Amino acid sequence: xxxxxxxxxxxKALKVFYRDGFHATGMDKxxxxxxxxxxxxxxxxxxKEDLIVAALRLRDENFREWxxxxxxxxxxxxxxxxxxxxxxxxxxxEEDGFRGCMFIKAGAEYQETDHPIHVQAAEHKQLLLEHxxxxxxxxxxxxPQKLASQIVLLQEGxxxxxxxxxNCDPAEDxxxxxxxxxxxxxx
Amino acid sequence: xxxxxxxxxxxKALKVFYRDGFHATGMDKxxxxxxxxxxxxxxxxxxKEDLIVAALRLRDENFREWxxxxxxxxxxxxxxxxxxxxxxxxxxxEEDGFRGCMFIKAGAEYQETDHPIHVQAAEHKQLLLEHxxxxxxxxxxxxPQKLASQIVLLQEGxxxxxxxxxNCDPAEDxxxxxxxxxxxxxx
DNA sequence: GCAAAAGTTAACAGATCGGTACACCTTATT
DNA sequence: AATAAGGTGTACCGATCTGTTAACTTTTGC
Numbered sequence: 001x002x003x004x005x006x007x008x009x010x011x012k013a014l015k016v017f018y019r020d021g022f023h024a025t026g027m028d029k030x031x032x033x034x035x036x037x038x039x040x041x042x043x044x045x046x047x048k049e050d051l052i053v054a055a056l057r058l059r060d061e062n063f064r065e066w067x068x069x070x071x072x073x074x075x076x077x078x079x080x081x082x083x084x085x086x087x088x089x090x091x092x093x094e095e096d097g098f099r100g101c102m103f104i105k106a107g108a109e110y111q112e113t114d115h116p117i118h119v120q121a122a123e124h125k126q127l128l129l130e131h132x133x134x135x136x137x138x139x140x141x142x143x144p145q146k147l148a149s150q151i152v153l154l155q156e157g158x159x160x161x162x163x164x165x166x167n168c169d170p171a172e173d174x175x176x177x178x179x180x181x182x183x184x185x186x187x
Numbered sequence: 188x189x190x191x192x193x194x195x196x197x198x199k200a201l202k203v204f205y206r207d208g209f210h211a212t213g214m215d216k217x218x219x220x221x222x223x224x225x226x227x228x229x230x231x232x233x234x235k236e237d238l239i240v241a242a243l244r245l246r247d248e249n250f251r252e253w254x255x256x257x258x259x260x261x262x263x264x265x266x267x268x269x270x271x272x273x274x275x276x277x278x279x280x281e282e283d284g285f286r287g288c289m290f291i292k293a294g295a296e297y298q299e300t301d302h303p304i305h306v307q308a309a310e311h312k313q314l315l316l317e318h319x320x321x322x323x324x325x326x327x328x329x330x331p332q333k334l335a336s337q338i339v340l341l342q343e344g345x346x347x348x349x350x351x352x353x354n355c356d357p358a359e360d361x362x363x364x365x366x367x368x369x370x371x372x373x374x
Numbered sequence: 375g376c377a378a379a380a381g382t383t384a385a386c387a388g389a390t391c392g393g394t395a396c397a398c399c400t401t402a403t404t
Numbered sequence: 405a406a407t408a409a410g411g412t413g414t415a416c417c418g419a420t421c422t423g424t425t426a427a428c429t430t431t432t433g434c
Contacts, residue, residue: 021296023210037382099298107351108292109208125351150364153357156347157340164294164312173336180371181364214392224412
């Protein structure tokens with residue numbers, strides 16, 4: 001079992017899960033789309049659940065890497081980066097094939113809080129919160145934890161609204177709100 | 188087909204769908220939990236999809252009724268009601284069996300934007316946005332649409348975070364943020 | 375060049391999926 | 405009492421679900 005083969009499978013499965021959902025995607029479809037045989041698939045992953053968890057881990061890596069990097073490209077100061085996060089989100093929303101946040105969807109389909117898939121989704125959100133808490137600290141916020149929490153709330157809200165509300169611009173409204181909260185947190 | 192029987196079926200199905208998810212809930216399980224025969228179930232609802240849409244409609248009715256009423260009980264002025272919405276949310280989060288927003292979950296499981304279930308979920312969010320826009324108008328906000336949009340963003344974010352982030356108080360952080368945004372929108 | 379590892383196809387479990395066919399039983403109205 | 409509508413249980417349909425088995429081929433390392 002070449003490890004890179006495994007990575008390739010995870011990467012392709014990730015795309016299908018993101019596009020079609022978890023319960024709605026059967027192993028047969030994954031086998032067909034990856035071109036690998038079912039036997040090989042089950043040699044790499046003991047169960048479908050294992051495959052989903054692996055896909056979520058890859059998604060967490062990819063997404064956070066992209067998000068943090070894009071934010072740093074857009075703004076130099078920590079305060080500017082808190083705001084730039086919403087411009088990065090807006091870029092994401094406008095991508096072809098944008099289908100919302102994979103972790104919100106994972107948490108929605110696997111609701112038991114101790115389910116491995118739910119845990120994986122929760123960890124992703126926790127990591128994002130910690131990251132923005134440290135950025136808020138560097139920005140010199142009076143209460144960095146609270147400011148970061150509020151920034152993240154706006155981010156989550158923007159993602160959900162980008163999926164369910166058409167004809168409006170959640171990223172921009174969220175950005176403006178963050179701008180105001182930030183100004184108040186720095187005085 | 189007594190119409191009240193149909194309502195009873197929708198009401199029970201709603202509970203199961205909310206608790207266990209849509210794809211994860213089979214018609215067999217619903218038949219078992221409602222005590223009705225499969226034949227009768229399919230006399231009332233042509234397909235599972237029809238049943239889900241009916242359940243979502245009932246949920247929309249129930250939730251908005253509860254939410255608006257509770258907010259009015261908590262605050263008299265429109266400005267106060269915008270803030271009280273987060274206290275109402277907090278009550279909801281602390282209820283036994285809280286499992287997040289049914290419409291976010293529906294939108295997550297049925298992603299095609301023209302799918303009847305997705306449409307139903309989007310309508311719910313649209314109605315909420317319109318309601319809070321009118322409350323923001325009554326409160327005398329400078330830009331009621333923008334303020335309402337931001338309040339709703341914070342609400343959605345709080346719901347998602349209440350599901351995925353433990354050991355933190357999203358409703359309170361969202362409330363504080365709304366408080367600040369409101370103050371700025373009224374000056 | 376040879377053996378182990380990793381890959382393949384293909385058929386097959388047993389369960390569950392959404393949905394239907396059919397014969398029987400209640401109940402209210404006439 | 406007769407009828408018809410609404411409700412019942414049960415068995416069934418073909419498709420799909422996750423996961424397995426077995427025999428065969430390719431790639432790889434030594």
